[in-house]
Amino acid sequence: MIAINGGVGGVIEPAIPEAIWAMQGIGPVLECNSGGPRSRSRELHLRATVLGSDSSSISCPKVRTVALNFGGEDPVACIWRLLKELGYPSPEAALEVHLQSARACVCCSFKGIARTAVETARPELVLEKALVLGLSTTSLFDPARPVIWTRASLTRRLALYDVRGFYDD
Numbered sequence: 001m002i003a004i005n006g007g008v009g010g011v012i013e014p015a016i017p018e019a020i021w022a023m024q025g026i027g028p029v030l031e032c033n034s035g036g037p038r039s040r041s042r043e044l045h046l047r048a049t050v051l052g053s054d055s056s057s058i059s060c061p062k063v064r065t066v067a068l069n070f071g072g073e074d075p076v077a078c079i080w081r082l083l084k085e086l087g088y089p090s091p092e093a094a095l096e097v098h099l100q101s102a103r104a105c106v107c108c109s110f111k112g113i114a115r116t117a118v119e120t121a122r123p124e125l126v127l128e129k130a131l132v133l134g135l136s137t138t139s140l141f142d143p144a145r146p147v148i149w150t151r152a153s154l155t156r157r158l159a160l161y162d163v164r165g166f167y168d169d
Contacts, residue, residue, distance in 0.1 A: 063105055066132045067157035069115035075154035079130045082123055091134065091147035098128045099135075102143040105160040109138050113157040130154060 088094040134147040
C-alpha cells in the first residue's frame, strides 16, 4: 500500500485524497520533483586570478619561482654536502646571509616551472633555492619557521607570491 504524506505528523491513505479530488471534479494530480541536484548544477572555469597580477587594483605579484634538479643524486645529502662545502655550520647560518630580508609569501605548486640543474648552477644560488624550499610548505613560505630539508620539500616546484597588497587594502 502506498501512503501519501498529509502534512505534519500524519499519513493519509490514498483513497481519501482521491475521494476529495473526485468530489471537486479534479483528476488525480501527480506532483514530482522535475530534476535532481545534477540537473541544477553548473560548471564554471576559473578565468582570472589575483596571484601574479600587477595590473589590477589588487596586486599580488610573483616574487620568484624555485625548483631544483638533482639528477640522480639524493637531494638531502647533496644540499648538506653543499652547505659544508660553502663553509656554513648550519642552515640557519646560511639563512642569515642569503635570505636576511625575506618575507612570508603564499606558494603555489606548479609543474611548469623550469628546474635549475644543481650540477651546473652556482653553489650559492642552489643553496639559496634550497633554503627557500626548506622554509616552504606547498602553500606558504615562512622565513620564521625552521629549515626542513626532505626529499619532498627539495623536489617541489614552487611559485611565490607577495600577498601584502591584497591584505593591506
